[in-house]
Amino acid sequence: MTADDYDYEALGLVAGLEIHQQLDTETKLFCACPTERREPEASSHTFTRYLHPTKSELGEIDEAALEESRVDREFEYLAYDTTCLVEADDEPPHRMDEEALSVALEIAGLLDAEPVDRAHVMRKIVVDGSNTSGFQRSSLIATNGAIETSEGPVGIEDLLLEEESAQRIEETDNGVRWSLDRLGIPLVEIGTSPDISSPEQALEAAERIGMLLRSTGTVKRGLGTIRQDVNVSIAEGARVEMKGVQSLDDIDDLVRGEVGRQVELLEIAAELESRDAAVGDPADVSELFADTDSGVIAGALSDGGSVMAVPLYGFDGLVGRELQPDRRLGTELSDHAKRHGAGGVFHTDELPAYGVTEAEVEALREAVGAGPEDAVAIVADDADTAESAIGAVAARAETAIEGVPEETRGANEDGTSRYLRPLPGAARMYPETDVPPVDPDPSEVETPELLTEKVERYQEEHGLDAGLAEQVAYGRRMPLFEHVVSEGVDPTLAAGTLESTLTELRRDDVPVGNLSEDQVAGTLALARDGDLPKGSVGDLLAAIADSPELTAEEALEREGLGGASEDEVRAAVREVVERNAEQVEEEGMAAFSGLMGEAMGALGGKADGEAVSAALREEIQQRA
Template identity: 75%
Template sequence: MDHDRDYDYADLGLVAGLEIHQQLDTATKLFCDCPTARREPDTSDRRFARYLHPTRSELGEIDEAALEESRVDREFEYLAFDTTCLVEEDDEPPHRLDEEALETTLEIAALLDMEVVDSVQVMRKIVVDGSNTSGFQRSSLVATDGAIETSEGPVGVTDMLLEEESAQRVSETEAGVRYGLDRLGIPLVEIGTAPDIRSPAQAREAAERIGMLLRSTGKVKRGLGTIRQDVNVSVAEGARIELKGVQSLDDIDDIVRLEVHRQVRLLELRDELRERDAAVGDPQDVTGTFADTDSGVIAGASTVMAVPLYGFDGVVGAEIQPDRRLGTELSDHAKRHGAGGIFHTDELPAYGVTAAEVDALRDAVDAGGSDAVAIVAADREVAEAAIEAVAERAGTALEGVPEETRDANEDGTSRYLRPLPGAARMYPETDVPPVEPDPAGVETPELLTEKVERYQSEYGLDAGLAEQVAYGRRMPAFETAVGRGIDPTTAATTLESTVTEIRRRDAPVENLTDEHLLDTLDLVEADDLAKEGIGEVLTVLAEQPDLSAEAAVDEAGLSGVDEAEVREAVAEVVERNADQVDAEGMGAFSALMGECMGALRGKADGEVVSDVLREEIQQRL
C-alpha cells in the first residue's frame, strides 16, 4: 500500500483542529486539597471497586458514546493512597474551584489573546469508562475567541476549559480495569483550536506554538503524560475523526497524514463496493460448521457467529494504513464487545482453519466467490454482540468514513475507540458555585522564544545552549543561579550538559533537586570546588540526596588542593612524558593537559592547571 502518497491537501479539502490538554503545576487538586504529586501503584494502601452507568442530560437524552461504553459490563477497581480523600472517592461533594488553577488559566488565556467569560460555571461531562469515580468529569469554560500565528496563516483558538484530570489506567483485570487515583483531579486546561489547519505540517507547528506558550508560564507540569494532544481530521468527502491521546508533538504530522490516507482509502473502497452492488447480510450461527475444527481459537469457543459480506471479497483484506486493513477495523469493533477479534475469508484458510471449512462456511451463509465472510468465535452472548458490531461497521463501509473517536497508536496509525460524543453528555454541576474571574490583574510572562534571545544577548550563551536552557525543565534554576551571580555559561552547561552526561552513566539524576544544583554552583563560584569536579559532586548527590553539597565534595574526594600540590602533580606528569616534551615542546601541551586533569581528578581549576603546565614545559625547553 502506498501510504506515502504526495497528497495535495488543499485539493482533498483537509480540515483539522487540535485539542490540547495540559496539566497545571498547582499545589493542590482542582476540587480538593490533596497534592498533585504522582504516586507509584505499589504504594497504594487500599482498593475499592465501582460499576458505572450513564445518566440522562437535562433534556432527558443519553449520550451515544456513554451508552456504548455502558454496554461493556466491567468492574472498575481504584487504587487509593494515604493522600486520597473523600472527594476523590466521590463520597463527598467537591470543594470550590482552586484559585491557583484559575489564575494560571487566566494567564494562559492572555497569552492566547482570548476573551475571558464573565462567569465560570462548572459542568458535568458524562464519562463511564471508569476514568472518573463519579461517572463524569467536571469542566468549566474560561475563555473563547483567541488566535495563534503559524507560517501557513493564523489558527483560531475557539475555547479553553479548566477541568479535572482523569484517573490513570494502571492495568487490566479479569473483571475490568484498574485505575490509580493519584492523577484524578489534577487541574487541566483543554485548549481547542478552530478547524483552520490545512496541512500536517501546520498541525505540528500550531501544537508547538501552543506548547511553547503553555511552558512560558512556568506553571505547567512537565514530563511524559502531562500534555496530550487530540487531533480532529476530515477530508472533503470523509468525516470528522477525533484522534485521542497523541503524546508527542513529533507524532502529530504523521498522525494527520496517515488519517488523511485512511479516509482516502475508505472512500476508494466505498466506490469499489458500490460498483459491485455490495451488501451486508444478516448474522448467522455457524457453530456446527466448525464442529471438528483443528483451530484452537474456534474449538475453545462455545459459539461461532458469521456475517456474509456480499461483494466484499478482497476488500476486507485491503490495507488502509500501514499493517491495518478494513478487517482490522471490523476486528476493533468486535473487541469492544469482549471478543478476541475476527477471522475473515480474505485471510483464510489459516490459523488452523482448512480450505474445506472455508468452503463449508461460504455454503452455510450462501456466500459466493465474490463475497467475503467474517466470523467471531466466543461465548454466545459475546459472539452475538460482537458480530452485530462487525455487521454494523461493514455497513458503514458502503457509506465511506464513519464519524468516530479513535485512539492514536505509537506508529501514527489509529484504532476505533467509541462514537463521537454529543451535547447530551453535559449538564450543570450543582455542588460548585460559579466564579467571576478577574483578568485585569493578570501579567503575561516572558515567552520562551524571547528568553532564548535574551540568554544570547545578555548572558552570551550560544543559540543551541540558550534554547536548551529556556525550554528545559531546569530553566527556573538557571534564572536563580544567574541572579546569585553564578557564571551563566557554567550554570547553563551544568544544568543541561553535565546532568545529561551523568544520566548516561546511569546516575539517578531524578533525585537531584534545584537546591543540590544551586549549592554546587555556589561552591564553584566561591572557589571551593573546581568546575571540573561538578559532575562527580552531582553524581554523589544523585546517589545520596540527603547529603549537602559540601559533604558531597568530601565524599567525592574533591576537597580543594593548594598551588603547591597542583605544581607537584603537574611536574610528575611532565617528568613522566619528558621525551615527548623534548620532542614536541609546547605541542605536547594538549595531551599532557588531559593527563594532568586526570591526575588531579577535578580537585583543581583547569585554568590554574593550564598555567602551571605551561610553566613546567617552558622550563624544560
C-alpha cells in the first residue's frame, strides 16, 4: 500500500505543528549584539565547552538530555568581534528585548491568541552544544489562538519567545564546531493543537502561519530562518516529532512518510508477535572475523577494537523490510548505533556482503544461537563504542516487538526521517532566575495588513495583475516597493524592476547582491524624474552592481545613460516626421506604427516610449 492509498481518518492520523521563526530585530533577545549573520571565516577567536545535564527543581533529569550527555564531545564556538560576554555565558543575560516582545505580541494578535498577564523566562536544558550555557531561554507569551483551513480550524496552543541556537558548522575530531552569530537571535515558536488530520491540512496550516508571520514585515527571510517541526501519530502508533523541516513544501510529504513508517512498524510488530520474537544478549564475536575480508571489520579489529553481535530471534527477513524509501528496520537500528559513535550496523538480512562471507554468516549464527528464522546484527568499532552501540541496537529491536516508539526524528530532504533522540519531557524546563518577568501590553500593538490583503490592494490601487501583485506582496523587497511607490515611482515600473529585472540580472551573473536598497531606490527615482529612460533601468543597476561604491547619480553620469530632454524628444520626432512628410500626408495616423520605431532609434534609447509616442502623435495630428 502506498501513501496515496491510506485512509487517514481510518488510521486515526493526528498531527500538529511547531513553527520556529527568527525575528528581524536590531539586537538579540538578551543582549545588545546585532542579529546579522556572519561568515565563519570572519571569526576572530574560539573557545570550547563541555556540557552535562542538570536536574530539574524536582530532582529529575530529562531522558533526551541524559542520552545526549552519554556521547562525550567537545564543543568549539566561533566567536566574532561582536560576540559579548552574554553569548559566551560569562555574564548573566540582560532584560528581554522590547522590540522582540512587541513583534511577538503582534504575531499573537494575528493568531487570535490571548497574551499572558505575566511572561516568565524559563530555562530549557539543551546539552547538544547548540547553546554555550547548556540551556535555551524561552518565555510563554500567548495561548488559545486559532487559524482557519479549508478542512476546519486549527488551534494555536501557545506562542513562545525564545533565543535561537548557535549555528552548527561541522563535526570535528573531538566533537562539534558551532558559530555564535546566530545564538540569541529572537525566535517565536508557535505550537498548534493536534487538530490536523491530513497531510494536505498540515501543509495548508503551515502556509497560513507563514503568511501571517511575513505580514508583520519583521521576520527574517532566507534558508534556516524558519523551521517547522511536525508531530505525527496514528491510532495504534505513537507520537513522533520530526524536527528541522526547512521547506514548507516538504511538510505534507513528511506526514505521509511518517504515517507509512508507522503502518509498516505496526505490521512488523504483529508479525514478530506471531513469531514469538525476542532479543538475545549481546556477545563479543571478534574471533569469528580474525581473517575476514571485510574492510570495515578488519579495520576495527586491527585498531584493537571488537565485533559485538546481538541475536534477534524471529526477526529473519524483517530487519531488511523497507519502512520508507531506502530506509529499513535495519536503518533504524543503525541510527541508534550511530548515536553512540559507531559507523553503523551489519545484519544477516543483507549478508553475505561488504566482504563478509557465507561461511562467516553461518559461524555467526551458530555462535549466538540463531536459527534460520532469526537475524543477527553486528557492530565493529573500538571496544567501548561497539559495546554501547550494540546495546542501543538491542534496545531498539525490543521496541520493534512492541510497535512504534515515541521519539524525536530529523527530517531528511527526501521526505524520510532519521532517529535523533527520545522525546523530551517536562524535566528539562525550570525557571530562569537571572531575567525578571515582564507584563506584556498588547494595547499599543497595531495589527498589520495581511499579505493576502496587500495583494488585493496592489491590484486595486496600483493596477498590478494578480501574479505580479502576489510576487511583490510575498517577496523580500515588499517594504522597498511600498517606499518607492510612496515617493512617486510608477508602481508597475517598481514591481517589474524588483521582481523581474533584478531576477534577470542575477541569472545573467550580475552581482545584484552588491546593490543596496538606497541604490535601487535612487535608480527608480531617476526614472521617475525623467533623468533615466525606463528601458535603461536594468543597465544602470548592472553598472552599479559592478561598482557598488557609486551612487545611482554617479553611475548614471559615468555610463551616459541619461534621458533626452522634452525639447530633444520633440526635435527628434519633428525631424522624423518631416523626413516622412509624404507618408504622413497620405496615411495620417496610420503612419504612426512605422514612424515610432524610427523615432525611438533616432533618440538612441534615451527617451521613454510614452514620451516619444505622445510627441509623435501630436506631430502627426498637426500635419494631417
